[in-house]
Amino acid sequence: MPKTIIVSNRLPIKIQREEDKLSYKPSEGGLATGLGSIYKEGDNIWIGWPGLAIQKTKEKEEIVERLTEENMKPVFLNTSEIEDFYEGFSNETLWPNFHYFNQYAVYEEHLWLAYKKVNRKFAKAIEEVLEEGDTLWIHDYQLLLLPQMVRDINAQTSIGFFLHIPFPSFESFRLLPWRRELLNGMMGADFLGFHTYDDMRHFLSSVNRLAGIGNSNGQINVGNRPVLADALPMGIDYDKYASAAALPDTLDREVRYRTSLGDVKLILTIDRLDYSKGIPQRLLAFEQFLEENEDFQGKVSLLMVVVPSRDKVPKYAQLKEEIDLLVGRINGRFGKMNWMPIHYFYRSFPLNALSAFYRMAHVALVTPMRDGMNLVCKEFIASKLDKKGVLILSEMAGASKELSDAILINPNDIRQLVAAIKEALTMPEDEQQRRMHIMQESLKRYNIHAWVNLFMKRLAFIKKEQENLQTK
Ligand code: GDG
Numbered sequence: 199m200p201k202t203i204i205v206s207n208r209l210p211i212k213i214q215r216e217e218d219k220l221s222y223k224p225s226e227g228g229l230a231t232g233l234g235s236i237y238k239e240g241d242n243i244w245i246g247w248p249g250l251a252i253q254k255t256k257e258k259e260e261i262v263e264r265l266t267e268e269n270m271k272p273v274f275l276n277t278s279e280i281e282d283f284y285e286g287f288s289n290e291t292l293w294p295n296f297h298y299f300n301q302y303a304v305y306e307e308h309l310w311l312a313y314k315k316v317n318r319k320f321a322k323a324i325e326e327v328l329e330e331g332d333t334l335w336i337h338d339y340q341l342l343l344l345p346q347m348v349r350d351i352n353a354q355t356s357i358g359f360f361l362h363i364p365f366p367s368f369e370s371f372r373l374l375p376w377r378r379e380l381l382n383g384m385m386g387a388d389f390l391g392f393h394t395y396d397d398m399r400h401f402l403s404s405v406n407r408l409a410g411i412g413n414s415n416g417q418i419n420v421g422n423r424p425v426l427a428d429a430l431p432m433g434i435d436y437d438k439y440a441s442a443a444a445l446p447d448t449l450d451r452e453v454r455y456r457t458s459l460g461d462v463k464l465i466l467t468i469d470r471l472d473y474s475k476g477i478p479q480r481l482l483a484f485e486q487f488l489e490e491n492e493d494f495q496g497k498v499s500l501l502m503v504v505v506p507s508r509d510k511v512p513k514y515a516q517l518k519e520e521i522d523l524l525v526g527r528i529n530g531r532f533g534k535m536n537w538m539p540i541h542y543f544y545r546s547f548p549l550n551a552l553s554a555f556y557r558m559a560h561v562a563l564v565t566p567m568r569d570g571m572n573l574v575c576k577e578f579i580a581s582k583l584d585k586k587g588v589l590i591l592s593e594m595a596g597a598s599k600e601l602s603d604a605i606l607i608n609p610n611d612i613r614q615l616v617a618a619i620k621e622a623l624t625m626p627e628d629e630q631q632r633r634m635h636i637m638q639e640s641l642k643r644y645n646i647h648a649w650v651n652l653f654m655k656r657l658a659f660i661k662k663e664q665e666n667l668q669t670k
Contacts, residue, residue, distance in 0.1 A: 201332050202332070203245060203328070203334045204242075205324065205337065206336075207246060210224065210237075231646060236650065245327075247275050247284075248261060271327065282308060291305060302473070317347060328351065335657075336360075338360070344386075345359050346385065347383070358654075372408075385425060387425065391653055394431065405418055426663075433641065436580045439580035439581050442549055448553045449554075451554035466556070466563065471544075476566050477521055479612070483619065488528075488539060495532060496534060499539060506545065557581055557583075560586075560622070561588050565609040566609065571596035579638055585635055589605070590604065592608070600640060
């Protein structure tokens with residue numbers, strides 16, 4: 199029976215070391231939920247890194263055994279691979295280049311070699327389970343070389359690839375010394391999905407400029423194999439967020455948090471620690487807003503959650519310091535005994551706490567400098583059961599293409615951001631509800647399950663085209 203193999207850098211499970219024992223917790227990520235219905239069925243399997251370095255053979259065996267029961271297969275990385283492949287090439291070369299932060303990108307041969315080596319390691323893990331007729335779905339920028347590596351193992355395999363971050367314009371992509379190899383790796387797939395039409399167009403433009411292959415409606419011919427690229431914005435598990443917002447525990451939390459915060463309007467921001475998320479710029483805009491609108495002092499607070507991420511990468515450690523300083527400065531400047539402008543948390547919270555934050559917030563401020571999609575803004579909308587609340591959204595986030603009823607801003611335009619905060623805080627309730635309703639309807643329809651189905655349909659479509667061509 200042919201099976202589906204999901205491949206991503208991280209497995210949908212969190213393994214942690216607790217003293218000398220390992221603990222296993224399912225991951226709460228959107229991808230894990232969306233693909234849960236696929237990889238848990240029959241012989242289907244999810245291949246990926248379990249998220250920590252394991253040295254002892256006995257522990258590796260324990261993990262393999264435990265994960266096999268849950269349809270997962272681990273790819274183990276040693277500490278130097280974690281440094282050079284994951285923190286290095288993936289997060290210090292590709293991440294900044296793809297997010298237009300080229301001044302942060304490092305171009306080092308030994309990181310590239312580690313990237314190739316680890317992609318090969320993944321290919322080998324796939325080879326161990328790959329059989330005739332299987333379908334593969336490979337995810338994200340850590341595995342750009344993998345589609346072609348699998349194609350070299352078995353030319354007929356159905357291979358889908360989805361990029362979760364932006365695909366940059368050719369002017370950025372061309373700066374990578376290994377641009378041609380990276381593109382060849384991607385072109386090993388049969389179907390390539392991107393969050394937005396622009397990402398897809400940028401990819402096709404690089405294919406044209408670097409490989410000399412033109413496209414017709416997103417279809418390119420790699421040799422004599424038709425390959426399709428398309429925009430497929432990722433949705434969320436809408437019902438999960440809507441029902442979390444109605445749970446007694448969430449409501450209890452809301453009452454508790456509200457009592458501590460007092461009677462203020464709340465502006466919410468939630469991000470992983472990342473320079474692409476525009477956190478300092480947002481803080482500066484909030485500071486300017488308070489400076490220019492004295493009547494709002496004491497009446498509005500920013501609730502800012504920053505989730506620790508990649509803190510071994512130097513740029514992330516610097517960003518953390520910058521944020522700490524800014525928060526300290528703004529609170530020191532405006533704070534009163536009975537009011538703090540910013541409530542800042544550098545940690546992650548359980549889903550029900552997050553859900554209570556979404557419920558409590560009058561405004562969600564989502565202002566990345568660049569973001570493939572951004573799921574936080576979609577989760578905020580799904581949690582607004584009474585439809586009251588306003589979303590301020592950066593036009594640089596993929597989500598802005600779908601959510602045109604948000605207040606859209608350019609995160610570099612501090613004046614526009616300050617004006618948007620005021621507009622959001624003073625927007626009449628019926629207008630808030632009108633906009634929220636439109637956005638909710640679209641997110642309900644195009645949820646994570648619709649996204650998964652559409653991806654599989656597009657992949658099946660292009661495979662059929664290939665077969666038709668062969669039988670002609
Ligand atoms: C990449 C792309 C693209 C956050 N804090 C907590 C928590 N979260 C959850 C959110 C949300 C997720 O983390 C963050 O998703 P984003 O989409 O905002 O961002 P990235 O992690 O950068 O993801 C991005 C995405 O891939 C999908 O394709 O949208 O553009 O960069 O789901 O809810 N979850 C919990 N506690 C927290 O404190 N439980």
